[in-house]
Amino acid sequence: MTDNALTTADEPTKKASTKKVAAKKVTAKKASSKKAPARSAIAPRNASRRAATSKEDGARLVKFYRDMMLIRRFEERAARAYTEALIGGYCHLNLGEEAAVVGLMGALRDTDYLFTNYREHGYAIMRGIDPNRAMAELYGRVDGVSKGWGGSMHMFDMSHRLLGGYGIVGGQLPLATGAALAIKYRGLDEVVMCTMGDGTANIGAFHESLNIAALWDLPVVFVVINNGLGMGTTVAKASAEPEIYKRASAYAMAAERVDGLDPQAVFDAAQRAVASARAGHPFLLEVVSERLRGHSVVDPAKYRSAEEVSHLAQFDPVPNLAARLIKEKILTAAEVHRIDEEQSALADAADAFAQSSAHPDVATLFDYNYATPVANDSRRLPGEALFVTAQRPSAEVGR
Numbered sequence: 223m224t225d226n227a228l229t230t231a232d233e234p235t236k237k238a239s240t241k242k243v244a245a246k247k248v249t250a251k252k253a254s255s256k257k258a259p260a261r262s263a264i265a266p267r268n269a270s271r272r273a274a275t276s277k278e279d280g281a282r283l284v285k286f287y288r289d290m291m292l293i294r295r296f297e298e299r300a301a302r303a304y305t306e307a308l309i310g311g312y313c314h315l316n317l318g319e320e321a322a323v324v325g326l327m328g329a330l331r332d333t334d335y336l337f338t339n340y341r342e343h344g345y346a347i348m349r350g351i352d353p354n355r356a357m358a359e360l361y362g363r364v365d366g367v368s369k370g371w372g373g374s375m376h377m378f379d380m381s382h383r384l385l386g387g388y389g390i391v392g393g394q395l396p397l398a399t400g401a402a403l404a405i406k407y408r409g410l411d412e413v414v415m416c417t418m419g420d421g422t423a424n425i426g427a428f429h430e431s432l433n434i435a436a437l438w439d440l441p442v443v444f445v446v447i448n449n450g451l452g453m454g455t456t457v458a459k460a461s462a463e464p465e466i467y468k469r470a471s472a473y474a475m476a477a478e479r480v481d482g483l484d485p486q487a488v489f490d491a492a493q494r495a496v497a498s499a500r501a502g503h504p505f506l507l508e509v510v511s512e513r514l515r516g517h518s519v520v521d522p523a524k525y526r527s528a529e530e531v532s533h534l535a536q537f538d539p540v541p542n543l544a545a546r547l548i549k550e551k552i553l554t555a556a557e558v559h560r561i562d563e564e565q566s567a568l569a570d571a572a573d574a575f576a577q578s579s580a581h582p583d584v585a586t587l588f589d590y591n592y593a594t595p596v597a598n599d600s601r602r603l604p605g606e607a608l609f610v611t612a613q614r615p616s617a618e619v620g621r
């Protein structure tokens with residue numbers, strides 16, 4: 223059990239923000255506040271209460287730092303390439319959510335599956351996909367994870383069991399639930415993790431998927447990354463129950479809420495959630511996180527007050543973990559700096575690799591739409607006629 227699990231379903235957030243709880247079946251008995259608590263209330267920094275870090279935990283924290291730094295530097299390069307118009311389409315970044323990404327992915331086995339949304343670059347890399355191939359996909363090049371045809375939102379790699387990348391909010395949930403049903407049907411020891419945002423918890427597919435998963439005891443962990451915003455709409459404005467993990471009580475599903483800025487806390491909670499799912503008890507894990515930039519690279523986030531923006535830096539998990547590693551003498555400042563240099567070099571290399579990769583041949587545009595041949599598969603390119611009519615003999619024309 224971690225020091226950083228935040229609340230149970232039974233306790234209003236403001237009172238319970240640092241209380242130790244066990245993962246358990248949620249039974250939201252008391253009505254909770256309709257107003258979402260302030261960021262500081264739902265994501266307390268409780269470093270002072272933390273037990274001394276063991277050698278093993280220290281080594282894991284260093285690995286988390288390395289991985290978080292890689293995601294950070296990768297995303298910064300992606301943002302730059304996008305603003306230079308080298309990357310097209312949409313581009314949503316994991317900046318601020320790095321601790322959540324590494325903690326969650328650390329709890330999965332290679333044989334487990336991941337479904338995620340459009341904010342997916344960090345997840346793809348932490349599933350083991352080469353950053354070069356992830357960046358090449360953003361650039362739409364042949365060496366990309368999806369051969370250049372998916373782009374930022376649609377990475378897919380069966381060999382790393384990343385089953386997408388979905389741009390439709392909530393689109394991944396029924397598919398993830400179906401994958402979990404397939405695993406159960408085949409009697410396999412595998413788990414599906416399905417990540418989404420707080421806004422997604424208000425989509426119909428969320429309720430349908432959680433209901434079926436609980437009813438049929440499917441091996442799936444639903445993870446809500448609660449970054450406080452669905453595009454520019456706050457959780458308080460969008461959700462009647464802002465403590466999203468409590469919604470599991472409607473499906474008699476186990477649930478937990480955790481501090482998403484602490485990678486160790488996320489890892490511990492994710493391990494509990496995954497173990498529960500592997501034993502046939504689906505789980506809802508709410509990870510309270512921060513989105514440091516706009517919804518996508520082009521969003522200036524004008525809906526955030528200057529005061530809110532000025533507080534964001536204190537919630538940045540990357541420098542916070544660096545400070546902890548130095549304070550607890552797990553690493554020296556020089557070692558922290560070296561990790562940054564190494565991961566920056568990897569991100570630069572990924573950028574160079576992507577730029578040197580070829581554009582895909584347009585003739586391959588439709589080659590990956592279906593896994594098996596489909597009789598009426600349309601292969602019409604934009605601008606081509608919908609129906610190609612046979613030429614009539616000239617004598618018939620004008621009759």
Ligand SMILES: Cc1ncc(C[n+]2csc(CCOP(=O)(O)OP(=O)(O)O)c2C)c(N)n1
Binds near residue numbers: 341419449453
């Ligand atoms: C069905 C559907 N409705 C609306 C949109 C437009 N849209 C894209 S992202 C988004 C907000 C989602 O917020 P959240 O689930 O919190 O995820 P986050 O972006 O914070 O990671 C919306 C409304 C969409 N892509 N799909």
Ligand SMILES: [Mg+2]
Binds near residue numbers: 419420421447449
């Ligand atoms: Mg959100």
